[in-house]
Amino acid sequence: MSESLATDTAKPLNGRLAPPRTARVVGLGHRLPDRVVPNGPIAERIGVDADWIVRRTGIRERRYAAPDERTSELATAAARRALQDARLKPADIDLVLVATMTPDELTPNTAPLVAEALGIGAGAYDVGSACTGWLAALSIGASQIETGRADAVLVIGAEILSRVIDPGDKRTAMIFGDGAGAVVLSADGEGSIGPIVLASDGGMGDAIIASHEDRIIHMDGHTTFNKAVKVLVESTQQACERAGVTLDDIDLFVYHQANGRILRSVGEKLELGDERVADYVAETGNTSAASLPLTLSLLREDGRLRPGQRLVLAAVGAGFTWGAGVVEWGLK
Structure with a gap:
């Protein structure tokens, strides 16, 4: 392995100034809905066999949220696990970011709903960049840590895509699933x-x-x-x-x-x-x-x-x- 990327002092890195301090992942968690949906029912609906879906996509099953389950609930569950993993309290969090393209409503954003459910009163907003959304949110969260604007940030990705697909569309019906994952960022840790x-x-x-x-x-x-x-x-x-x-x-x-x-x-x-x-x-x-x-x-x-x-x-x-x-x- 080459020399660590971590730095706690500003030094040039490939011609760019390194941040004053380093952001790190200190907590991790996820939540998948309970319902497992295999290829069979989808294949029958779109007129192919289950193996065709595997050959085309590599997918054998996916999880679908229950009818009364909300994106904010999946996000909250993943975030709660990440907080526990980080051994931090809700009051320790300075910012909540949720990357999603399937919010519960057009407004409000998902992030303040998650923050409320967790007992966090800090800033909270959604990041919309589709499948790149969580990586974009990670970049934002890391920047907040690096500049000292925040000491702990929750970065969550959550989706219920099963509600925005055409079940009869051969191009998309078998691809998407539901779930959530979250990390806690901090300057502490390794x-x-x-x-x-x-x-x-x-x-x-x-x-x-x-x-x-x-x-x-x-x-x-x-x-x-x-x-x-x-x-x-x-x-x-x-x-x-x-x-x-x-x-x-x-x-x-x-x-x-x-x-x-x-x-x-x-x-x-x-x-x-x-x-x-x-x-x-x-x-x-x-x-x-x-x-x-x-x-x-x-x-x-x-x-x-x-x-x-x-x-x-x-x-x-x-x-x-x-x-x-x-x-x-x-x-x-």
Whole structure:
């Protein structure tokens, strides 16, 4: 492993001034709805067999929220676990960020509802960047810690996508699932959040769209696949270059769990072994903004995420939006 990214004094890093202090992940948690939905019923509805869905997406099952379950409830449950993991009280939190494209209502935002449920009176707002939303929120939260504007930040990704899909659409009906994941950021602890690069291309906004009129996700799968693979590869390389590390220095590549074919294609183009690329899409489906923190939590449950490892976190979503960052994991 190369020299740590962490720094507590401002020093130049690849020509850029390092932050005055380092943001770290000190708590992690997730929540998945109880209902497991296998491929069979979806396959029958869209006129294919279950194996066709696996071949096309790598997905075997996904979780769907109960009819009375709300995005804010999933987010609150994940955040509560992350707080417990960090051994912090609600009063210790200075900011709550929720990345979601499926809020309970058009307004209010999900974040203040979560803050209220947790007993937090600090600032709270949503971050809307589709599947890239949680990575964007992580960048915001880390910046708050680095500049001293906050000492502890909750960064949550939560979605109930099962309510914004057309169950008869062969392009999207089998892809999406529901869930939530959360981290607590602090300047205390071990590890570090390194540079995060973010980008967008609004000229491709029509490739994935859900209008106010029908509130259903419509996706051009071919265009999305090609763009996703391209920008995930490029942003991975850019984030590593910004952090002053090579691909060989990275222990785990944690990509947005969009579908299995995208994960495999990115791994092949970067010449990564399968064991270095996190792949949980078979059991969760695409959970959009919840995908990255949910995958981190599942990795830790499986004993694959350990202190001292260096990770790349990367995502791509509607907009188009995308980005990647390098993180040194310090949480047991």
